[in-house]
Amino acid sequence: MSEEANSDSSTSESEISACSSSFNPFKAIYSAKTKIPVQNAPMYENLSQYESAQKGSNTIIPVGQRELVMKREREKEMKKQETQKLLEEKNKQRFAKFQVTAPVRKEKVSHNVLTRIQAMDGPLATLKECVDNRLRIKVITRNETGVRGVLHANLIAFDKQWNLALSDVLEIWKRKAPRKRKIPPGMSMPAAKGSAAAISPVPRITETPLGKGIWECTRHIPQLFVRGEHVVLVNIVER
Incomplete structure (x- = not known):
């Protein structure tokens, strides 16, 4: 100090x-x-x-x-954008005469099941309505000799071969009584441990006797795929 x-x-x-x-x-x-x-x-x-x-x-x-620094930077940015705009306009006018002779390539649109569904008409258009509105349908299926049974389900997807992807399926069919039924040897054996049945449980079948040796069988399946060759008739149950 x-x-x-x-x-x-x-x-x-x-x-x-x-x-x-x-x-x-x-x-x-x-x-x-x-x-x-x-x-x-x-x-x-x-x-x-x-x-x-x-x-x-x-x-x-x-x-x-x-x-002042910010003002100067804004002026520089505006001047740069204006110069870029003038350059683009100049290039556009410069190459305008060459654009007429240049061949225009059409964009190739890929066609698949989803794109074809949008343009379907007739019975397939009705199936599309069922998919869009989540309508419940009734599907009559067949086997090699005749009608096999009926499916009540929601339609998720389909194609032009009438292959159907269904959910929340209630399957109903008829068969003979157990004493008159011919069971293949492999069907009488229980499923082995560690098989696919342990991973995904097999739907339980409920049998109801109708008389004259005929039983009505029902089972509920969460998801089911039906081939088009097994479809006989499709009817809308609920609208």
Whole structure:
């Protein structure tokens, strides 16, 4: 503190005054009596920037003028976009005469089951309505000798061969009583442990006697795929 007091006492006002001919920058920096002539004077990072600003160059912006920097950046961006727009317009006019002779390639549209379903008509259009509106249908199936049974289900998908993908299926069919039924040898054996039946349980069949040795069988299947060659008739149950 004594050294600073001594330095301040030894410093004259003429040495720390910026307008004096005997101005001493070193003492002005470390003196507590230094007064800035202009409080809001612009600040530059070095002498080169100060000299450029004195020559009237607008590219040098004083320190702390953030608004001017942002304004300059926006003007540069707008000028760049305008130049790009003019260049694109010039190129467009330049190559306009060549666009007429250039061959136009048609976009190739891939056709699959989903795209063909959109343009179907007739009975297949009715099946499409069942898929879109989630209508419940009744499907009569056949075997090698005649009608096998009936399926009540929701239609999920189909194709032109009448292959049907069904969900929430209730299957109903008729067969002979157990004593009159010919069971293949493999069907009388229980399923082995670790087989597919343990992974996905086999739907349980409910049998109801109708008389004269005929039983009505029903079972519920979550999902079922029916080949088109087994479909006899499709009817809409609920609209």
